[in-house]
Amino acid sequence: MTETAVVEAKPEEPEKPFDIEVHVRRYNPETDSEPYWDVYTVPMYSTSRILDALHHIKWEQDSSLAFRRSCAHGICGSDAMRINGRNRLACKTLIKDLDRTKPVYVEPIKGLPLERDLIVDMDPFFEAYKEVKPFLIASDKPEKERIQSIADRDIFDDTTKCILCAACTTSCPVFWTDGQYFGPAAIVNAHRFIFDSRDEEATTRLDILNDKEGVWRCRTTFNCTEACPRGIEVTKAIAEVKQAVLRGGR
């Protein structure tokens, strides 16, 4: 009879923290004439996120650092920022997806008025959003729900995923040079209702977007699609709205 040796697997060593260098764009309107870079060394794990680095800086090193965040899980859309030159959510950007041997650069999103450090004034962004009437407009009052087929729901499924983070709009070169342009996010949210079979005001929204600051300002650079943390095909949605404008309806 042969004996079977039982070899117990060794538990994996927990990862040790390592330092990363984080350059953060700072600006205090009360004391600074212009923005400048501050540099921090932060102990991180490969599974840490840039939001963890910012928390570490704020809670352990420099409480004056200002940035927005709420859910910390990619849902609220409040922590869009430029990380290594690209618009991303700080809470969804893992250290292991960056080159940890190089410094990380964190800046506010571009094209909106800078308020302080990583915080920009979001009012112009939300004004454009409100202008496209991002809500269901229907005159009938059914006793129960408004029925919609699965196929009709599918038409605008992608644009329902928007979390209004502004990563798309503030990565758009047209928006940088012309802050009056509605921008990709407003068009995405118009798309969500223009193509909703239960809504009755598609033509109103199409008229609004047929403006000189509307869909025709889009130059199809795809920056918006690349920036979207929800994977929405933003440029495709804009193209579908352009076609609907030309057709005069959805």
Ligand code: SF4
């Ligand atoms: S479309 Fe994407 S990038 Fe633009 S605001 Fe919505 S979630 Fe953010």
Ligand code: FES
């Ligand atoms: S903190 Fe809510 S999306 Fe990042």
